[in-house]
Amino acid sequence: MLPYQIIKGGYFTSDSTLMKQVALNDRPDLFWLRDRTAWGDDAAETSVESWWRRGMAQGAAQTADQAVTSGILSTEAVTTNGFVFIDTSNPPVFAPLATTAIEAIGGTFVVTMANTGSIEVGDYVRLYGTTGALQIAGYTFQVTAVSSNSSITLGYMASSGITFAADATAGSVKKYYPNLMYPRWSYIANITQAVQAVVYFTSKNDYTPGEILSFRVSSDFGMEEINNVHARVLNVTNSSTVSSVTLDLDTTGYTAFAFPTSAEAAAGVSPAVAVPSSSGVIPLAGSATQPQIPEGMNLLDAFDNRNKYVMQMGSNVITSSSHVYDWVAIKYDDFQAE
Amino acid sequence: MTCPLVRGVTKMILNAAAARLGQAYKETSDILQRNGLESTASIVNCVGGSNGDLPTEMQVSDLDDITAVLQNNDGEYVTNMIDASDKIGTSPLGDCYAMLCHSRMIPVLNNITGFRRKFEYGTGSINTISSEWGGINNIRAFQSSQGSITPSASLMGNDVGNNFIVALESYKVVFQRGGRAKYIYTPPGGHNDPAHLRHMAACQFYQGNCINNDLWVQNARSTGLLGV
DSSP: OOOOEEEEEEEEEOOTTOOEEEEESSOOSEEEEEETTTTTSSSOEEEEEEEEETTSOTTOEEEEEEOTTTOOEEEEEESSSSEEEEETTSOOOOOOEEESEEOOSSSOOEEEOSOOTTOOTTOEEEEEOOTTOGGGTTOEEEOOEEETTTEEEOHHHHTTTOOOSSOBOSEEEEEEOOOOEESOOEEEEEEOOSSSOEEEESSOOOOOTTEEEEEEOOGGGSOGGGTTOEEEEEEEEEOSSOEEEEESOOOTTSOOOOOOOHHHHHHHOOOOEEEEEEEOBOBSTTOSSOBOSSOOBOOTTSOEEOOOEEEEEOTTTOOSTTOEEEEEEEEOSSOOOO | OOOHHHHHHHHHHHHHHHHHHHHHHHHHHHHHHHHHHHHHSEEEEOOSSOSSSSSOBOOHHHHHHHHHHHHHTTOOOSBOOBOOOSSTTOBOBOSBEEEEEEGGGHHHHHHSTTOEEGGGBTTTTTTOOTTEEEEETTEEEEEETTOEEETTOSTTSOOEEEEEEEOTTSEEEEOOTTOSOEEEEEOTTOTTOTTOOOOEEEEEOOOEEEESOGGGEEEEEEBOOOOO
């Protein structure tokens, strides 16, 4: 039995995403959130105060709305975009959602969905049963844009420059939370033929300059010359739409990287992936020949368990941007669910 | 606690608590290692099966392919050959790599053509541990409920079993000096317990996981798992 305690608390300023994750050091029994900026300001405010108790559904929240002038509070209950508690080593499971089209010929990788569920920008999704584009069935992607109940965009895939011969005409999209053990292997979206090859990934990567990567690319993906090759990372890009590393590896003479066709994938292939291998000398600002001064080995790639407890707050409890929100996570001395 | 009876009961309770914590410690340790392998091992889809999914259910051709890959990467076998014997229903097994599976892989393993349960080894199941399920050609399979599964990760959306096939010294676990399992007991009257109502116990350990050679660990992904 753990003693009653306020396990963590704090405040943050909301941004335009109206979504916030805070890391916790234990499972809370009660999570409480209050809009400090709007509280008592005589302006109407939806969800000026919200809370979540253990046993409530994921995404749910009980909230209080503030009336204009009088400041009178009225109660409300929301079922989506409220609070989601996540243990990243044992994360919640989400139901699959249907897609009717994935644009791959033009390489935009916009996934048409009549119901986008709780998917938000930055979430990870896994695709499967992608009829017509089975080469990405089973792949995972990070979402870069959401048009509610219309589409999501797999921007990291799109920015890689890869295209397919056909669009997907059906399939399933399943949101998930990745395990955060570090370092991690990554799906490869594309590899350029260049003196310093650039490898693109389907989601943000956590590689670091100086780290040695190894590649598993079968002949099904064209550039089989890179299979089992080890190369040092010179530069890392992790923007809102681009995830890539520049390598100290000349691929100009290699076969072009290309995904297999849908039919070839259905017949059986293994995905092209990059796996973390070891530590290398840290380069100087992307230079393949000059080491960082003073010279040093990259030790940032050491194995690390980055799993954590997270409370995610959605747009039904963070209703205004640029507001200061106070939050408290509480664990009871003796929680009784009867 | 001067009364022998009270002292004895307390000792029994603490022993039982230590046993449970010991199990929790080792399971946590295994889970950390499993997650480490899951995040870093190269992935290979099984394609030798016939269930129409990708990966398919594991077949002997998939295991032979991985054996060839590991041999080509100069990975050492983990165990030596098991000799043949004159016992009915037994057969020899070659030098082997170890395959670490989830228990839900058991039906798949049993359906692999030529798979030998460990009681069919030439020496019987002597010198095997309870988690060992059997072997074929150059792979010995070990299963655990704490094995690795990726949900809905196949082409058709089925769960995928991550089967780590490892060569000798392909990965290691580093325990810091003094960081091996520590049992911490706090008697009543500890922090936040002014009325002396609560015993508190915990275990603590430091552990570092590491892959020695990324070419020596392969994740053979398979479908066909036992449903949940």
